Amino acid sequence: MTAISTLLPTYAIVNLAALAHNLSHIKRCLSPGTDIMAVVKANAYGHGAVEIAHALARQGIGRFAVASLDEGIALRQAGLSGSIVVLGALLEEQVSDLVAHRLTPVISDGRILPSLAKEAGSHQAPYPIHLKVETGMGRLGVSPQELLSLLDDPIIRNPLQVEGIMTHLADADGADNAATERQLNLFRAMLEQIRQRGVTVPLLHAANSAAIVRFPETHFSLVRPGIMLYGYHTLPASIPSPDLKPVLSLRTTVVQLRTIPRGGAVSYNGTFVATRPTRIAVLPIGYADGYSRRLSHRGSVLLQGRRAPIVGLVCMDMIMIDVTDIASVQIGETATLIGQQGQESIWADEVASWVGTIPYEVLCGIGPRVPRIYEPA
Ligand SMILES: Cc1ncc(COP(=O)(O)O)c(C=O)c1O
Structure with a gap:
């Protein structure tokens, strides 16, 4: 658990070195x-x-x-x-x-x-x-x-x-x-x-x-x-990808963990029902922060460098994650919704693809409740 996640359970890291890198790439194209x-x-x-x-x-x-x-x-x-x-x-x-x-x-x-x-x-x-x-x-x-x-x-x-x-x-x-x-x-x-x-x-x-x-x-x-x-583009696959680095990472913190029995339901309307005893992590980010409700049952987040699926409907302020297969998850641990953890990454274009939109909408949607923390260039 890092000091930053204790103070701010949900936050975005904005990497100004990546911004400078992308700007240099654009300059080279001109x-x-x-x-x-x-x-x-x-x-x-x-x-x-x-x-x-x-x-x-x-x-x-x-x-x-x-x-x-x-x-x-x-x-x-x-x-x-x-x-x-x-x-x-x-x-x-x-x-x-x-x-x-x-x-x-x-x-x-x-x-x-x-x-x-x-x-x-x-x-x-x-x-x-x-x-x-x-x-x-x-x-x-x-x-x-x-x-x-x-x-x-x-x-x-x-x-x-x-x-x-x-x-x-x-x-x-x-x-x-x-x-x-x-x-x-x-x-x-x-x-x-x-x-x-x-x-x-x-x-x-x-x-x-x-x-x-x-x-x-x-x-x-x-x-x-x-x-x-x-750090993104929407060019067709036939065009060589420009050399870009995503600037923003979106992170949150596990605030509760519990195991529900087989048959137990998660979130509004009980749209997820556990088919096995299931370890559920609660993360304090929801559609009021711009994490779309359309990600219900579709998205994943990174915990310990591994993907864990969103289960049940995305709520206004929280989402629930199935961490049964990542047994050592602890309260206070950082979950990455957009960004890199270990060898794994989920970037805004992937999140966009889960819900049929473009990275622009995912990024612009991140709400004012999410503090932005700037890493210097
Ligand atoms: C008039 C105009 N110019 C430039 C841009 C930048 O477009 P892009 O983000 O695709 O580079 C926009 C964005 O929508 C725009 O509306």
Whole structure:
């Protein structure tokens, strides 16, 4: 039993050396002159946005992307001084807070431009904005035609300034290249029209993690890695795996042990019934911590470097594990839900595969009740 598990029965270890390793790998994939905008939205995919952004800033990263105004404000208030781009759509009512915190909006709809220009004019001009063009994701962004007419609007030059033009790729991790190539062709054609109008925009960006590895032609002047920073990818098996290290481990502590007789039931609705005398370990983590209820009867955890199955339904605050075959388990012992123990490991992509989702959802889902402990780089 370690001191840390006594104090905090359930916790996540965030390994900043692994983060630095993944960042170096991303840098090695890029052409010279391509910069990185680190995607730290959704609490840096569950890893803790403030600490991750500061750790990346120490590694020389000066550009960050978040999903929402509140995420951007939280980073500014935590002292992050670099560029912070808000990727999500903004409402007119949010513009004054946006400008007050020097956050860079992504314009996916020209309607907020007049209020943004008014606010920016009285604060800081020229005020950087990025324009988003929709090329096939079917989500946010203006059409290529709308983008060209936006560029004709004088507002866009003063007090605002188009620092970036971006699109988002829908299928960079898909089975084939066709959808990405279609998007890229549309984006390139639009950039060519912009060039012909004599407009220069310093930052052009399209690539997420999968595109960074798979489509070097999407790199332009800036890339937006998210999941790769955290050590995962969702590339098809035909693409050589990038050299990544998972950053987050999720651990908890055995808080109770008991043996139930054959026929004894475990957890709500008695969906597990023991077919032999069964040693049950209770672990204090549940769906309120982001450990999905869909893992009921499906998942395993590591104890003493061996896999032990979850039995019964995952509760809000607890899960039960069958440790009959690991007889020496003791109260106070560490159980690893995501991570490595001895020769065995269970990473977030495996947990995701048990419940038919992606590692993004497993990581982002780890709740605020779970303290994050940072191991220095
Ligand atoms: C606009 C945008 N860019 C980049 C990313 C990063 O994607 P990934 O985590 O796949 O690298 C995301 C994440 O969803 C996104 O929404």
